[in-house]
Amino acid sequence: MSTRPVLGIGVVGFGWMGQAHSRSAARIASLFPERVFDTALVVCGDNVAERREQAVSGVGFREAVEDWRAVVDHPDVDVVYVTAPNMMHEEIAIAAAEAGKAVFCEKPVGGTPDQTVRIEAAARRAGVITGVGYNYRWAPLVQHAKALIESGRLGEITNYRGRFFSMYGADPMGLLSWRFLVDEAGYGVSSDILSHAVDLAHMLLGPITEVSGTRETFIRERPLPKAGGTHYDRGQPGDPTGEVTNEDYAAAMVRFANGARGTFESSRAIIGPESQMAFDVYGTKGALRWNLETMNEMQVFLVDDDGRAPRGYTTVYAGDRYPYHGHFVPGDANAIGYEDLKVIENYEFLTAVATGEQHRPGFSEAVDYVSFQSAWLRSCESGAWETVNSIRQD
Ligand SMILES: NC(=O)c1ccc[n+]([C@@H]2O[C@H](COP(=O)([O-])OP(=O)(O)OC[C@H]3O[C@@H](n4cnc5c(N)ncnc54)[C@H](O)[C@@H]3O)[C@@H](O)[C@H]2O)c1
Numbered sequence: 001m002s003t004r005p006v007l008g009i010g011v012v013g014f015g016w017m018g019q020a021h022s023r024s025a026a027r028i029a030s031l032f033p034e035r036v037f038d039t040a041l042v043v044c045g046d047n048v049a050e051r052r053e054q055a056v057s058g059v060g061f062r063e064a065v066e067d068w069r070a071v072v073d074h075p076d077v078d079v080v081y082v083t084a085p086n087m088m089h090e091e092i093a094i095a096a097a098e099a100g101k102a103v104f105c106e107k108p109v110g111g112t113p114d115q116t117v118r119i120e121a122a123a124r125r126a127g128v129i130t131g132v133g134y135n136y137r138w139a140p141l142v143q144h145a146k147a148l149i150e151s152g153r154l155g156e157i158t159n160y161r162g163r164f165f166s167m168y169g170a171d172p173m174g175l176l177s178w179r180f181l182v183d184e185a186g187y188g189v190s191s192d193i194l195s196h197a198v199d200l201a202h203m204l205l206g207p208i209t210e211v212s213g214t215r216e217t218f219i220r221e222r223p224l225p226k227a228g229g230t231h232y233d234r235g236q237p238g239d240p241t242g243e244v245t246n247e248d249y250a251a252a253m254v255r256f257a258n259g260a261r262g263t264f265e266s267s268r269a270i271i272g273p274e275s276q277m278a279f280d281v282y283g284t285k286g287a288l289r290w291n292l293e294t295m296n297e298m299q300v301f302l303v304d305d306d307g308r309a310p311r312g313y314t315t316v317y318a319g320d321r322y323p324y325h326g327h328f329v330p331g332d333a334n335a336i337g338y339e340d341l342k343v344i345e346n347y348e349f350l351t352a353v354a355t356g357e358q359h360r361p362g363f364s365e366a367v368d369y370v371s372f373q374s375a376w377l378r379s380c381e382s383g384a385w386e387t388v389n390s391i392r393q394d
Pocket of ligand 1: 047
């Protein structure tokens with residue numbers, strides 16, 4: 001019999017992310033034999049009946065409820081996953097923290113910078129472990145990129161190019177789901193996907209000190225959604241439409257604290273890149289490029305010791321010599337997938353919960369992003385470069 005503590009899992013919002021976290025928590029035992037905890041899927045909250053049914057019959061929760069408060073208040077729940085639309089994060093995450101639960105909130109942790117700041121402060125006051133879903137940090141080759149940069153192998157980093165382009169909103173017949181509405185999502189791509197690109201740069205290069213930003217909404221009307229639809233569903237010509245109330249496109253020029261310069265671009269209404277969460281890092285002795293669309297490959301260009309440049313980039317394939325990869329498949333060039341990153345993320349977060357050590361990225365790193373976002377928003381209005389200051393609440 002196992003003597004590991006069993007962490008009771010509660011999930012609020014059983015859409016894409018709620019399902020991904022639930023399945024991932026359940027897979028940890030088979031993939032990480034060295035774990036110091038076990039998990040139990042206790043209760044799932046969703047306001048759509050079919051999703052509650054799937055949570056119990058398909059994924060193995062003991063029960064499913066309509067009212068999220070029953071998740072937060074459940075005595076067997078130790079960890080609450082907040083995977084509902086962004087503008088619901090604040091109420092649920094603060095209630096969970098005040099109930100003494102560890103809280104994993106999907107990015108961006110609230111729909112506005114003010115909400116993120118209030119959530120972080122409440123969790124800090126409650127003294128609970130927090131986590132945020134910046135899952136691309138955990139890709140084995142991204143971990144390798146970080147090690148290469150820190151080792152100095154790329155020399156001094158001169159510039160960085162980050163982007164997250166997704167076609168999820170490229171079709172004007174794509175439904176007006178919660179992501180396109182300021183009342184339900186808060187900001188648009190700057191919260192939804194630029195946040196991932198900037199968070200990864202924070203991890204790889206450190207803080208950003210100055211930003212110049214711009215934004216646009218290209219598709220201003222969309223068909224109204226049906227119950228249970230997602231941002232990948234489509235309407236029909238003639239369907240009633242509504243107004244898109246947040247941005248489709250966000251871009252920035254930046255200066256990092258370490259002196260490097262950089263650019264970021266993000267769009268959900270773009271044709272071509274389907275899920276291009278990508279970065280390029282350029283240093284005085286080498287360069288790297290990685291793209292989620294080919295997440296098991298990284299392009300590496302290293303100048304020889306005698307200072308001569310080889311011809312072109314070399315492809316490095318992911319494999320069990322890089323962090324975490326061997327937990328899923330042995331050997332080289334046997335691929336892992338998107339949801340495997342959620343398993344790694346949950347393994348690390350739940351290890352922190354079981355050992356009582358704060359997890360990174362937690363709500364503090366979510367505030368780092370919205371501190372950048374606040375300066376970016378000011379710059380979009382002023383047209384000038386703006387300084388990035390921490391907006392963390394004391
Ligand atoms: N880390 C990532 O890569 C990533 C990817 C996608 C989404 N996200 C984040 O995850 C969160 C959820 O996004 P998603 O794509 O899973 O959305 P989704 O629309 O697929 O799921 C949202 C779920 O919340 C439920 N819900 C809505 N109102 C509710 C209520 N009052 N009570 C209980 N449940 C309710 C919906 O029925 C739905 O099942 C967002 O914050 C989003 O930014 C993160």
